[in-house]
Amino acid sequence: MGNENNHFSDRELIAKILGGNTQAFAVVVKDTEKLVTQIVRKMTTNADDQKDLVQNIYLKAYQNLSSFQLKSKLSTWIGNIAYNTTVNYLQKQKIPILELDTKLETKFALTENPESEAIRAETLEIIQAEIDKLPPLYKTLITLYHLEELPNKEIAAITNLPEGTIKSYLARARKILKDNIRYF
Amino acid sequence: MKNEHLTEETLQAFLLKETQEDGIATHLLACENCRARFENYQHLVAEIQKIAPETFSFDVTTVVMDKIVSYERKESSKQELILWGVLILLLLVILGFSLPFVPQIFSIFSAMPLFSNFLLFGTSIFVLVFLIADIYKAHKIEEKKIFGNNLQPTIHLPVQ
Numbered sequence: 001m002g003n004e005n006n007h008f009s010d011r012e013l014i015a016k017i018l019g020g021n022t023q024a025f026a027v028v029v030k031d032t033e034k035l036v037t038q039i040v041r042k043m044t045t046n047a048d049d050q051k052d053l054v055q056n057i058y059l060k061a062y063q064n065l066s067s068f069q070l071k072s073k074l075s076t077w078i079g080n081i082a083y084n085t086t087v088n089y090l091q092k093q094k095i096p097i098l099e100l101d102t103k104l105e106t107k108f109a110l111t112e113n114p115e116s117e118a119i120r121a122e123t124l125e126i127i128q129a130e131i132d133k134l135p136p137l138y139k140t141l142i143t144l145y146h147l148e149e150l151p152n153k154e155i156a157a158i159t160n161l162p163e164g165t166i167k168s169y170l171a172r173a174r175k176i177l178k179d180n181i182r183y184f
Numbered sequence: 185m186k187n188e189h190l191t192e193e194t195l196q197a198f199l200l201k202e203t204q205e206d207g208i209a210t211h212l213l214a215c216e217n218c219r220a221r222f223e224n225y226q227h228l229v230a231e232i233q234k235i236a237p238e239t240f241s242f243d244v245t246t247v248v249m250d251k252i253v254s255y256e257r258k259e260s261s262k263q264e265l266i267l268w269g270v271l272i273l274l275l276l277v278i279l280g281f282s283l284p285f286v287p288q289i290f291s292i293f294s295a296m297p298l299f300s301n302f303l304l305f306g307t308s309i310f311v312l313v314f315l316i317a318d319i320y321k322a323h324k325i326e327e328k329k330i331f332g333n334n335l336q337p338t339i340h341l342p343v344q
């Protein structure tokens with residue numbers, strides 16, 4: 001597994017930063033910004049708050065770097081900070097992370113349109129729109145699993161959820177998406 | 185058992201290769217209903233994977249490093265303030281204790297010839313200047329390491 005290698009470079013990088021080389025933290029940001037961006041963008045919608053969130057996530061990581069135990073990948077640890085910080089933000093805003101909108105149950109009628117060429121081009125947009133309608137947690141899980149292609153174990157470490165729960169949430173989210181988008 | 189359709193969970197698990205049971209493949213071949221649902225999942229997952237990753241309108245590294253540098257600056261000026269406070273306090277304590285001995289110390293210098301006094305002061309000032317210069321140089325190096333050129337990560341490429 002390439003994991004060992006990653007841990008080794010994580011360790012070196014952390015030692016450098018803790019030794020006073022603040023510049024080296026930019027490497028950590030570059031390595032993890034895609035994951036953090038996905039989490040923050042999927043969970044929140046307010047663009048102004050997103051910038052603050054991203055800054056706070058990395059400041060927390062920077063301040064607590066000395067307590068990081070290398071038991072997981074550095075990216076998973078930062079992903080977990082990103083998730084927790086964003087969930088706290090949503091709680092403060094009183095935005096539920098799991099509540100299903102009743103509109104979700106109504107189906108997306110694609111069958112009306114006779115031109116299947118146009119439909120195919122639109123499919124991606126429709127799926128994206130349907131994903132956006134999902135509760136923040138479902139959206140994030142779908143993204144982490146299918147786009148970031150993270151294993152369940154890593155998603156569990158990021159979201160503090162048991163693997164079984166993640167599996168059933170993912171199944172539920174996929175079913176909603178499948179039922180709302182019809183193909184032929 | 186044979187007549188029951190496959191559950192949503194089973195269809196998904198089979199698609200994502202989380203289960204490899206032979207019975208599922210056989211059922212899918214035989215049952216049009218389940219096959220249609222399976223194909224919908226197949227299509228859905230394929231489409232999801234085509235979605236481009238999200239981005240921000242700002243550059244994450246720039247925005248984050250700005251925040252980190254300003255945090256470091258605040259921290260180091262806080263530390264500097266504490267250091268000066270401690271130093272001044274220490275100086276006052278030393279002064280307080282040494283005040284009674286001042287006349288005695290002066291009597292030592294006045295007992296020495298002028299030339300010895302001159303040498304003594306000269307050497308002390310020389311050593312003091314040297315020490316301060318050295319501390320200042322070390323401080324500049326540290327400062328450069330912390331604040332200088334933070335936006336470009338230093339990546340060491342192997343030399344060909």
Ligand SMILES: [Zn+2]
Nearest residue numbers: 189190215218
């Ligand atoms: Zn069936």
